[in-house]
Amino acid sequence: MNQAQRLPESTRTPPAMSRSSILVVDDEPDIRTLVQDILEDEDYEVQVAQDAAHARQALRQRRPDLILLDIWMPDTDGIALLKEWSASGSLPCPVVMMSGHGTVETAVEATRLGAYDFIEKPLSLAKLLLVVERALEADRLLRENRGLREQAGSPAEPLGNSRIMQSLREQIRRIASHDTWVLISGEAGTGKRTAARYLHRCSQRRNGPLVEVAAGSIAGASSAPELFGSEQGGRVLYGRLEQANHGALLVDEVADLDLPAQVRLLSAINSRSFHRVGGAEPVKVDVRVLAATRVDLEEEVRAGRFREDLYYHLNVVPLRIPPLREHAEDIPQMLEFYLQRLLTRESLPERRFSDAAIARLRRHHWPGNIRELKNLVQRLLILGEGPEITVDEVETALSGARSPDQQLRGGVSLSLDRPLREARESFERLYLKKQLAAAGGSVGELAKLAGMERTHLYRKLKSLGIDPNDY
Template sequence: MSATHILVVDDEPDIRTSIQEILEDEGYVVVVAENGEAARHALRERRPDLILLDIWMPDRDGISLLKEWGEDEDLPCPVIMMSGHGTVETAVEATRLGAYDYLEKPLSMAKLLLTIERALQAERLQRENVGLKRRTPLVLEPIGRSAAILRLREQVKRIAQHDTWVLITGEAGSGRETLARYLHAQSPRRERPFVDLSVSGIARGNAAYELFGSETGDHVHYGSLEQAAGGTLLLDEVADMDLEAQGQLLGALDTGSFLRVGGTEPVRVEVRIIAVTQRNLEEEVRAGRFREDLFYHLNVVPLHVPPLREHSEDVPELLNFYVDFFTNHEKLPYRRFSVGAQNFLRNYGWPGNIRELKNLVQRVLILGAGDEVTQNEVETALGSPQPTPTQPLEGMVSFDQPLRSARELFEKAYLEYQLEKHAANVSKMAKEAGMERTHLYRKLRSLGIEIKERR
């Protein structure tokens, strides 16, 4: 695992050496550059985690470099400006161009170290916020106390201490990304980047650009492998990667280096790979859609996330978690799920797994009313098919009989249907039928309908 990489750009040798020695004593890996051209070369060799940039240099000033690096996209990393002859206008301009902070020379080393620490922390928080906005909510660990989830968490804690590649399988929405993030958080790489690359979202032919980045003149675009340097790269739906990209990825990870698109110098990379898929990769290999050698590399440590229907005892805890989340983070009204609703949801099939459960909670909090979420409400929200008569009216009631007899047969069929629909809840039946409860009880008895048998 690589340490935090800092690039120091300053034309004064004494300052460069002093900063380098102090930062290396703090455990950072430091590369120095004496001017703008050397800084460009250092950026081509490797993406730094932070840049300390002097403003006044003989060949190209720091403000111009800052403009150049942020011209087509965001700055490659946090940049802290340094100057012994700065003005307020210069500091404002540097901040406008994206610099994290501005320090005056002579440098206070205590302030420098604190500013570096805060800049790196702000960068980590920004990456986490991007994840939160893209996939809300970002669950910190697999939720549940079932035997399956407890066993899975223990497996992940053991695996996290080793730098092996990991293959996570499971159905869509089952919590595979949550497990990958939990693994990263339990590992020694937890302070380094976690980069999520959605393979299925890459346009055909663009995989090399997304993975390895590109070079065009002095401009460098850093791909996902460099963004995740020293940390973890999650390849989401890895089975969607085309064969050419699979071969390029395998070559890069075998040799520990790669060429950016348009580049000529190899770039070293050290990263942990977690691959996620809902497909059977062995079947994909047999069908010729996935490289066998890459499969064996990825399958060093396989983990399987069970579908929610296989650990349905965790449903109540998941419901409580998402109610709390949406209440606290989206200011939705708090509502509790009734015992009947929870029991119904424990026995529901959950084809969309945890993602479907999360969406259900959000829906009933937005659209529902009252303190309690009822079983009927969740059935409606899920679009569960309601019981319907198995025969048309003509098949249930003969028209060749007295009206009174036909009416009794119809009433019995109607109330049987309502009893089934509302799971023998007489209050709900009475409300829908427009009858008083006492009158409804008498009618059920007179028609020979036994309520207890339906409970």
């Protein structure tokens, strides 16, 4: 297969990095023009709207990074518009209110509805620029902190001082300097998402968002709003693709995409535009795609389960994450990393691995890779006692890690004394864990085994606290 001949030119030419976009909503033409000129001189991309109706239209066209919103307008006042935008649970972006007739009560109400700040007219241009800069920075830090909370316990970059891991980090940094799509492959638990996050932090898009989505959750027509957003009754909900604008979209376990979802994603990213569900106008986006998989996508293409054109788009730059058994010399460093991280995060008593325990773990095959290592360390810290983790403890922990199937056959019973809902959830949890293990962690295969629709299955797994990545 001649990959280079099949690649569209757009995937090989890095686009220019986008500027922060600001929407200015004010009914006074002089103020709109003044603010627009000043912000454009500071290299911001600026849209203007003269009233609430035009502001709604601007939000349907694209999601800005910041809104400057006047309070007193002829059709709908700014507070009512702010209340409308916050009705979905959160504002589309930071909002700074502007008014020449503001009161303390108005400022309090705007803050209650989620406004970042309140600027009085006549505008102080120095203060305007300072508030804009601070609002954008605060939003960036909020996204970063949210990402760090989601990644709690994970390393900032692929761990290991072995030649293999040093070479991997160097390869990621080289790939990050280009704006191509990247296909990250590797066995379950090798750290594909860690590699993707490190790649994003090393890229020119580092100041933009990295939005992660599980492929199975965007399969099926009913789940299209999660990826593409929706418009209904004048309300706009922004999907994952639009949230990733100016940044990157990480599609985890991309092989779980069904064929219709593959078509929609390819069309959106290739044309850099899409339609929200229920929307009439196309939405433009500038997104880098990172895709992760633990299956052979080329084999999926041959089997007719994955589109060849999408495969070649994703496989512009392949990145393979090695299994832990290929760099076993890094195991002591990884054990120490997760040991210290878990001790700090969970406030557990201080413990350390004996030399014999480390030697035994270096000889382990690690079928679950880094995820298995992290879970083992956590189990040893919670169940063990004493300052030293001995080789006997390690042997017991390794032999005692039974599968859900073994748990069922080993006499785990479901109490009939509990309420029906609790008993049913216990059975569903055991059943789905067993089937997920049999499916090798593939939610697509699990859906076939369980006879369930994939989107509903994802919600069920989440409600039961089951993470497919553990399998």
